[in-house]
Amino acid sequence: MTDINYLENLRTPTSDDPLRILMSACLAGSPCGYDATTNGEYPATQKLLGQKTIKIIHFCPEEFSFGVPREMCDIHGGTGFDVLDGKAKVISDTGKDWSEGMIKAAFKMLEIARTEEIELVVLMDISAACGSQVIYEGNRFAENKIYQIGAGVCAALLLRNGFRIISQRDFASLEIVYSRMDPAHHPDQSKKDHHQTDWYKSYFEK
Numbered sequence: 470m471t472d473i474n475y476l477e478n479l480r481t482p483t484s485d486d487p488l489r490i491l492m493s494a495c496l497a498g499s500p501c502g503y504d505a506t507t508n509g510e511y512p513a514t515q516k517l518l519g520q521k522t523i524k525i526i527h528f529c530p531e532e533f534s535f536g537v538p539r540e541m542c543d544i545h546g547g548t549g550f551d552v553l554d555g556k557a558k559v560i561s562d563t564g565k566d567w568s569e570g571m572i573k574a575a576f577k578m579l580e581i582a583r584t585e586e587i588e589l590v591v592l593m594d595i596s597a598a599c600g601s602q603v604i605y606e607g608n609r610f611a612e613n614k615i616y617q618i619g620a621g622v623c624a625a626l627l628l629r630n631g632f633r634i635i636s637q638r639d640f641a642s643l644e645i646v647y648s649r650m651d652p653a654h655h656p657d658q659s660k661k662d663h664h665q666t667d668w669y670k671s672y673f674e675k
């Protein structure tokens with residue numbers, strides 16, 4: 470869940486010293502999705518691109534380890550934290566065990582985050598690599614696909630190492646980031662983060 474206090478205490482960046490954000494490459498417009506697309510358009514995070522006060526560093530962990538195009542994959546038996554601990558696996562659509570490649574990609578992403586002295590991470594939710602709030606529990610193509618609260622493998626490693634993550638659906642958090650990027654921006658208080666939405670509450674309170 471997003472740390473609002475952390476966001477509210479982010480410094481006000483300048484064009485000489487922009488806020489350093491690590492972003493899922495697909496959110497930054499790279500066609501690195503499994504099907505060589507950007508996985509859709511996300512205006513809320515696109516708004517962070519091309520800003521003088523924000524430096525975007527982007528990375529696609531699945532492209533790093535598995536290329537483009539590739540199969541889709543999901544976590545079976547736990548969350549990304551469990552994959553890192555050897556208690557769950559990342560399995561591709563055709564049943565290949567991609568755990569090792571995903572962990573390798575996660576460590577590459579962590580290396581980038583440290584080298585670039587990243588201040589905030591903005592990731593595509595639901596992904597077995599980049600999900601930070603919600604991921605699938607097992608195969609997303611199962612007849613009764615199931616969501617779980619949890620992080621993908623790369624997000625889990627970043628969280629474990631102290632990095633703060635928001636997703637493309639955390640609209641309230643993004644409003645705070647816009648106000649850091651542009652002090653004239655007043656956060657829209659009507660916006661909600663993913664965990665505050667009716668869907669999230671009704672699904673996970675079942």
Ligand code: SF4
Nearest residue numbers: 493494495529593599
């Ligand atoms: S692994 Fe992450 S960056 Fe790459 S396509 Fe999936 S969500 Fe986007």
